Amino acid sequence: MRLLVLGGSVFLSKAVAADAAARGHEVVAVSRGRSGAAPDGVRHVTADRDGPFPEGLAAQELDAVVDVSRTPSHVRKAVAAVPGAHWVFVSTINVYADDADPGGPGAGRLREPERGDVDGAGSPEAYGAMKVACENLVREGAASAAVVRPGLIVGPGDPSGRFAYWPARMRRVLDDGARDVLAPGDPADPMQVIDVRDLAAWIVDLAERRTEGVFDGVGPASTVGAILAEVARGCGAEPRWRWADRSGLEAADVRPWSGERSLPLWLPRPEYDGMPAHDAAPALAAGLSPRPVADTARDTLAWLRATPDAAVTGLTADEEAEVLARPGRGSDVEV
Template identity: 65%
Template sequence: MRILVLGGTVFLSRAVAEDAVRRGHEVTCASRGASGSVPDGVRHVAWDRDATVPDELDDTFDAVVDVARHPSRVRSALARFPRAHWVFVSTVNVYADDSTPGGRPGTLPLRDPQPEDVDLSVDPEAYGPMKVACEQLVRDGAASWTVVRPGLIVGPGDPSGRFSYWPVRLDDGGEALAGGRPEDSMQVIDVRDLAAWIVTCAEERTTGVYDGVGDVLPVGDVLAQVASGVGATATLTWVPQEVLAEQGVEPWMGPDALPLWLPRPEYDGLPAHDPAPSYAAGLATRSIAETARDTLVWVRATPDAPTTGLSREKEAAVLAAWHASEG
């Protein structure tokens, strides 16, 4: 089949293109990037989605995979390819409730849609509402559609560096700072597993809305699998979230953040969506240990691999303050 990937140069969209080519599909990637940045075996068409659609992107594609967040770009692409099956990659950030575990599509309220493009550097909170608007456009404008709402996507090539922090940190050994409680929930999905499922949804013209998430696990188990995958012997010291906040440690992502730590209970539901409907629709996931191993190999082999998280000096200072308070 003929598949159009809107993007195809970075992380998830690139993994989708790679998987589709491996299956023997005719794949075109449309992006602003250079042709050399798309996977081997893929036809590249240069397209800035704020500009007119190039003539070589005609309405003969069987499926379109779109990861856009700007409603205007989704709107124009739908007008160009109205007959294709659309697989739209949304996000769990469309949900207005981040505190309730076990949610699935149809059980949690959505944020109010933001139908106009918003600069996220000005208003980062517009991300979820813009994705809500994009979902509505796809449901109303595509011949048939799948909406996939991923949570934390991880694995080789991760541009955020959130998960990558942990394989590197645990492989370095010593005493490692862990946040909150080991029983707090967490879920991740390997980019390769998500991409493979997206291609399957395109092939089968799967319809409906799904959360693209893996199993819900205690974060302590997630980190244990990371350690196992990289053969690490680091020792985890769990520091309560109140102490982390007092020490200026930020949650989730950033230069002063501890990745995978989220304040509770307000974020009990964000990394705890029910994966059962997605598994029933064909999603298959690998072990976190395998993802961690492959992520570490990628980071060590890629000098400019993105990473995020607090420095070793900051980590040591927080641990020292915690041990002093313990007395």
């Protein structure tokens, strides 16, 4: 298979290119060259996607294209240049308009498409709306296509630092004896994650098989408590979880999801009940094969130990200690 990966140098797109090359496919990765190099065995083309689509690639006979873009003009040009290939477009569950509703493809209401190029980095609404427009461009312009809408992608190499917070916190349990660990919300809150390597392998499968359709690319339904227990098990740590509810976290100025002073995996309820609770069954039936979260946590911890400058977002040690010391912090719950 001749595969074009639009990206190919960072996280998911890099994992797709690496997996395809390992299978013996002829892989070309196109990126701006700002964030890293393509994997071994992959031909790397540096191009500015704001300019014309590379003529040499448009002239080649390509079997499949994988694109992770969020920018409608980029997708529009690429589909026009390579319309005969099978496309796998990597979208996001942020295309759904209601984060409280777990309805998936064909059921969940989508955001209105944003056909222009806007800065959606700090706005899930703009980001999701542009992804809707990109999905439409691919499905309308390509010979055949699959659309994959991932949720929280985790594993080694994650530039967001969200999931990495938890293996990093387990490292402090192991190395420093800091066993009292602040945990977010209710351990029964729904949550699901997917390892980047499993998602990438499945995307290559979809390209090989020319699978068509729209899928939520998510892992099996789980809970925050179960996932954190798996993280601890995979890292070989024995933390004492100290659970804090929404009111306690907000009173302590702890922020949800990611970023400074955040507690990753925490989402306020009920307004985000649906976002981490999508139906994985269609993707699993189409071949997605997730590994245990414990394995992902173990490998992420190994990556953190080997990569001193790896991104980790969330509370600092001092900030966590401050919250744990507050009166009415929450209750201890076994998970």
